[in-house]
Amino acid sequence: MSDLICKGTTTCEGCGMELLARSIVEVLGKNTIVLTPPSCSAILTGFGDQTCWRIPAFQSNLENIAAYCSGISTALEYQKREDVYVVALAGDGGTVDIGLQALSGAVERGHRFIYICYDNEAYMNTGIQRSGSTPIGAWTTTTPGGKEESKKNIVEMLMAQGIPYIATASVGYIDDFKRKLDKAKDVNGPTYIHVLSPCPPGWRYEARETIKLGRLAVDTKLYPLFEAIDGDIRITKKVSKVKDIGEYLKLQGRFRNITKEQIKSLEVDAAKYYDKLVEMEVE
Amino acid sequence: MDKKVAIDGNSAIAEGVRLARAQVVAAYPITPQTPMVERVADFIDEGRLDAKYIAVESEHSALSAVVGAALMGTRTFTATAGAGLALMHEIVGVAAGNRLPIVMGIANRALPSPWSLQVDHSDTMAEKDMGWIQLYASNCQEALDYTLLAYRIGEEVRLPVMVCIDGFFLTHTTEVAELPDQEKVDRFLPAYDRGDVYLDPDNPMTINQLNSAETFTELRYAHNQALNEVINLFPKIAEEFKDIFGRQHSLCRDFECEDADVVVVTLGSSSGTARKVVQRMRANGMKAGALQVSCFRPFPKEDVIGKLKGAKSVAVIDRSWALGTDGPLSQEIKSAFHSAGIDIPIYNFVAGLGGRDLNEKTIENVIHSTVELVEKDEKRLYPIWIDVKKEVI
Amino acid sequence: MLNAQKQLMKGLLFMKDKVGIFATDVSDTKTGTWRLAKPIVNENCKVCGICSKYCPGLLIEMEDIAAIDYEYCKGCGICEVVCPFKAILMVEEAE
The missing domain is CATH 3.40.50.970 (Thiamin diphosphate (ThDP)-binding fold, Pyr/PP domains)
Structure with missing residues (x-):
C-alpha cells in the first residue's frame, strides 16, 4: 500500500471516498498536489497541526477549488515543472452545485489538472442535505419527503465543453477507476473523473455494503461506466444482464419512501441513457 | 534611464x-x-x-x-x-x-x-x-x-x-x-x-x-x-x-498642516485637489492645511496624530458611505485622537460618492463649514453630507 | 522574518517558526478502537487480494493469508462482503 496517506483516518467506516483517495495516491505517487474543499475529503487534510497527507495539500473553499487548481497549474507551467500532478478531490455539492462555475471556467481554459468528484449524492459532511446530484426519490434532511427532481448530469455538461478526457467510475469497480486515472494523468489538459462513492450514514445502509452498492449502481445501468477521450465515448463496463433496480434501492434507507412512479422514471431514464451511450460509442 | x-x-x-x-x-x-x-x-x-x-x-x-x-x-x-x-x-x-x-x-x-x-x-x-x-x-x-x-x-x-x-x-x-x-x-x-x-x-x-x-x-x-x-x-x-x-513617499503626506486652523484629511485623488485649495487659501491669508492618508491599513495613527496635532481643527472627508455612523476615515482619526488623549475638534464630511466630483468648491465648503462650526463651538455626532443637493435636505 | 513575530512563533509549536497556516505532522488515529465487529480470515483464503483492494483503509496485506491491520481496522465489514471465497467472517468484538 501507499504510505502517502496515513493509516488511521477519521472518515466513517465503510467510506467510499477514503478508498478513492488512497487509490488516487497509489496511481499518481508522491509528485502530486491535492486540494480538498470543505467536505468529507477535508477530513484527510486534517485539523490544527495534524494532516493525513504526505503529499502537498491545500484546503480550498467550497466553490473555487478549480480556480485554485488553475493558478497552481499555471504556476507549474511557468516554473516548467511538468512532473507534478494537480488533483482536486471534491464532493458532488462542491462540483455540480457551488463549484460549477469555477470548474467550467478552468476546463474551458484548458489547464492541466485532474478533477475527481466523489459523488455521494448529497451534502454529507454537513449532514445529508440535498444536492443537485441527489437522485429522484432519495430522502435527505432537506428533502424529507424524497427528492422530486432527477440527478444533474455534470459529465454531459463537461463533455459539451469539449474536455479532452472525462470518465465515470465507481468505487465498486476500483480497478476501472485506477485505469482511468492512469490515462487522465498523462493528458496535457483538464481531465475529470466522476466517481460514485456510496456513503453508509448518508444513504442509510450497513457500512459493509459500500462496494456492493457501488457495483449494483453500475449493474442496474443507473450509473454507466464510460470514458470519453476527445469526445469519443467508450463504455468500459458493458451491462449485458441488467440487475433489478429494486435490489439496489431496497438496500438503502434513503429510498424507503420512493414511489412506484419514481422507480419507473429511474428505470426508464437509466435504460434510455445507457442506450444513448451505446449509440454514441466509437467502435 | x-x-x-x-x-x-x-x-x-x-x-x-x-x-x-x-x-x-x-x-x-x-x-x-x-x-x-x-x-x-x-x-x-x-x-x-x-x-x-x-x-x-x-x-x-x-x-x-x-x-x-x-x-x-x-x-x-x-x-x-x-x-x-x-x-x-x-x-x-x-x-x-x-x-x-x-x-x-x-x-x-x-x-x-x-x-x-x-x-x-x-x-x-x-x-x-x-x-x-x-x-x-x-x-x-x-x-x-x-x-x-x-x-x-x-x-x-x-x-x-x-x-x-x-x-x-x-x-x-x-x-x-x-x-x-x-x-x-x-x-x-x-x-x-x-x-x-x-x-x-x-x-x-x-x-x-x-x-x-x-x-x-x-x-x-x-x-x-x-x-x-x-x-x-x-x-x-x-x-x-x-x-x-529620488522620490519621497510616506504613510501620510502632510501639506501646510503645522499651524493650520483647519486641516482637511483625504484619501486618493481628491488629496491633490485639497493641496491646491490649501495653497490658494494660504495665499488669501486663510490658514488651511491638507493631509493625505496614503496607507490606510495598517492605519498610521502616530504619524497622523503627529502631523495633525498642531492644527486647531480637523475636517475629515470620507469618499465612502457613512451609513448610520461616521465614515471609516473619520472613525480612524477620531479613535486615534481619543486614544492619544488629544482633544481637538474633528468633523466628518461625506462627499464625492458614486463619482460625484470632489472638487475645489466642495473642499472649500468643507473648510469654511469647519471654521464656522468651530467658531460656534458646535458639536456634531454624525457626519455632514456636504455635497448633497439642497432640495433633498 | 520579523523579530517580534519570530519570538511569538517560538511559543507556537505548530507553526515551527514559520509564517502561515500549515501542518506537516502526519498523524494516525488508532481507529481500531472503533470496531464493533472484527474480520477474521479463515483457511478459505486464496490470497487473491480482492479484500486488500477494497478495504477503504487499504489495511490488508497479502502474506500467507490475508493479514489485517487490527490497529486501524474500523470493522466496516467490506472485506467480508467482497471476498468471493467466504474466507473472511465478521465476529462481534468481545467487551
Whole structure:
C-alpha cells in the first residue's frame, strides 16, 4: 500500500471516498498536489497541526477549488515543472452545485489538472442535505419527503465543453477507476473523473455494503461506466444482464419512501441513457 | 534611464507590475479597472513581461487563481473594482490569512446599489479589516511607485497589498510621470522569495487546514503583528526608494498642516485637489492645511496624530458611505485622537460618492463649514453630507 | 522574518517558526478502537487480494493469508462482503 496517506483516518467506516483517495495516491505517487474543499475529503487534510497527507495539500473553499487548481497549474507551467500532478478531490455539492462555475471556467481554459468528484449524492459532511446530484426519490434532511427532481448530469455538461478526457467510475469497480486515472494523468489538459462513492450514514445502509452498492449502481445501468477521450465515448463496463433496480434501492434507507412512479422514471431514464451511450460509442 | 511619460493611472499600475516582474497574473474585466489588466496582457504578449496570464471567469476565481500561484512560489498580480472586489471578499481573507504577498490593483468604484460605474471608496472600505495592506494613491506617479512599494513591503511582511486608485479620476486621467529604469527596480525589489509555506512535493505540507480555538487567536495575532510592522517598515523602505528613485513617499503626506486652523484629511485623488485649495487659501491669508492618508491599513495613527496635532481643527472627508455612523476615515482619526488623549475638534464630511466630483468648491465648503462650526463651538455626532443637493435636505 | 513575530512563533509549536497556516505532522488515529465487529480470515483464503483492494483503509496485506491491520481496522465489514471465497467472517468484538 501507499504510505502517502496515513493509516488511521477519521472518515466513517465503510467510506467510499477514503478508498478513492488512497487509490488516487497509489496511481499518481508522491509528485502530486491535492486540494480538498470543505467536505468529507477535508477530513484527510486534517485539523490544527495534524494532516493525513504526505503529499502537498491545500484546503480550498467550497466553490473555487478549480480556480485554485488553475493558478497552481499555471504556476507549474511557468516554473516548467511538468512532473507534478494537480488533483482536486471534491464532493458532488462542491462540483455540480457551488463549484460549477469555477470548474467550467478552468476546463474551458484548458489547464492541466485532474478533477475527481466523489459523488455521494448529497451534502454529507454537513449532514445529508440535498444536492443537485441527489437522485429522484432519495430522502435527505432537506428533502424529507424524497427528492422530486432527477440527478444533474455534470459529465454531459463537461463533455459539451469539449474536455479532452472525462470518465465515470465507481468505487465498486476500483480497478476501472485506477485505469482511468492512469490515462487522465498523462493528458496535457483538464481531465475529470466522476466517481460514485456510496456513503453508509448518508444513504442509510450497513457500512459493509459500500462496494456492493457501488457495483449494483453500475449493474442496474443507473450509473454507466464510460470514458470519453476527445469526445469519443467508450463504455468500459458493458451491462449485458441488467440487475433489478429494486435490489439496489431496497438496500438503502434513503429510498424507503420512493414511489412506484419514481422507480419507473429511474428505470426508464437509466435504460434510455445507457442506450444513448451505446449509440454514441466509437467502435 | 528613467523617462518621463504621459500615463494614466491604470497604465501606471500596469507598468509597476511589469517592472516588478510579476510571474502569474489572473484577472477578470470590470470597469474602470479593465485597461489596467489589458495593459498587463499586452506586456506579456509583447514579450516585455515574462508571465502567464489567466483570463478567469470571475473575480472570485481571479483572486483564487493568484492564491494558488502564490502558494507555488510565484510573484502574482490581480486587479478589480467595486462589485468585483465584493465578489472576491471570501478569498480576500484567504489570501491574507495564508500570508500570501499578492498585489492587487483596485480601481475604486462605488458598490451597488444603485449601480454606479464611478468612484467612491465603498468597495475597498468593505475590505479594510481583512488583514491586507491598503495604499491609496493621489496621482499616477504614486500609483506606479506604490505598486513597487507594495511588492517590496508585502513580500517582506508576507501580506497582500491593495493599491487603490480612484476610478476614472485616476484610472483614466493622463498625467506626466517618471517611468523608472528596470535596473533600478531590480535593485529595489529582489527576486521573489517563496517564504516558508508553499506547495512542493519535495517538502510536502498541508496548508490552510481547519484550526481550533486553541490556535486561531494566535494565528490572527501573528497576522496583526505583521500588519502593524508595516508602520515601522514603510519609512525605512521609502528611504531606500528615495535613494534609488529620488522620490519621497510616506504613510501620510502632510501639506501646510503645522499651524493650520483647519486641516482637511483625504484619501486618493481628491488629496491633490485639497493641496491646491490649501495653497490658494494660504495665499488669501486663510490658514488651511491638507493631509493625505496614503496607507490606510495598517492605519498610521502616530504619524497622523503627529502631523495633525498642531492644527486647531480637523475636517475629515470620507469618499465612502457613512451609513448610520461616521465614515471609516473619520472613525480612524477620531479613535486615534481619543486614544492619544488629544482633544481637538474633528468633523466628518461625506462627499464625492458614486463619482460625484470632489472638487475645489466642495473642499472649500468643507473648510469654511469647519471654521464656522468651530467658531460656534458646535458639536456634531454624525457626519455632514456636504455635497448633497439642497432640495433633498 | 520579523523579530517580534519570530519570538511569538517560538511559543507556537505548530507553526515551527514559520509564517502561515500549515501542518506537516502526519498523524494516525488508532481507529481500531472503533470496531464493533472484527474480520477474521479463515483457511478459505486464496490470497487473491480482492479484500486488500477494497478495504477503504487499504489495511490488508497479502502474506500467507490475508493479514489485517487490527490497529486501524474500523470493522466496516467490506472485506467480508467482497471476498468471493467466504474466507473472511465478521465476529462481534468481545467487551
